[in-house]
Amino acid sequence: MPELPEVETVRQGLRGLILNKTIANVEVRWGKIINGDSAKFTNDLVGETFKEVDRRGKYLLFRLSDDLTLVSHLRMEGKYRVTPQAQEVTKHTHVIFNFTDGTALRYLDTRKFGRMTLIKTGTENQVGGLKTLGPEPTAADFQVADFAQRLRRHKKAIKPTLLDQNVVAGLGNIYADEVLWLSEIHPLQPANTLSPAQIQVLHDNIILELTKAIQAKGTTIRSYTDAYGATGGFQLSLHVYGREGEPCERCGVTIEKIKVAQRGTHFCPHCQILPGSQVSAS
């Protein structure tokens, strides 16, 4: 479910709900969510206090006392909720952090794809996924020259290349389609054939689009809500995702949906032209 703007919104909400709360005990109801031994996971967390919630790409980094960090990835449908401990535990609740004040942080995940790992703070770069994660999509971290160099290594289509978190962190299926439409680049164009001008435009649109989506508190298509259960607002700003059959806002031609690398992909067949595919007028 969540891409970078949604994870960032969850992070901001959680800060207000759990900082300075101390864990009394932890209940793991679906062991596969935890990387490693879940008995050790629960034991190590007893008595720990949440000091900060950071984020890197789509990963949440819960900073605890005693130099521990809980790395959490929500994957498709993961959600956090803070509730009274007495509140009924719902069907898809898989991990419960009970606090000493009578409240609890609960992790919900319909499809059970999310993962958590408890590590020593400072060893984040040894965790799979974080090890090779690309730059944050911000002007400070995301350099166009570096982006160009990474794109040159990939002959495959630009769409799945943007979904590769090692190229740039944070894009998922929705924002990948959106930034390609904004940049007027066809999703099937091989990544290593983008012109310098295309790379520059794409780079700038990635930063701008994710910034705007964070300001709108993310995009809610199916099930995403933040830590307070609130939906995002950015779905109102989507130009192609989920709009197959509707006219392109720029040119009026009907938006199409195709499969690219097994993922649903939305684009405008008039604005987003594959180089070399133009039908000659002979």
Added chain:
DNA sequence: AGCTGCTCCTGGTCGC
């Protein structure tokens, strides 16, 4: 090294 296909899960929707 890079790419494709498969896998982890549940639930909603669509066609018959």
Added chain:
DNA sequence: TGCGACCAGGAGCAGC
């Protein structure tokens, strides 16, 4: 109404 096929915002892994 029931049933099967297919779809869904992600990413790790095997195998080529």
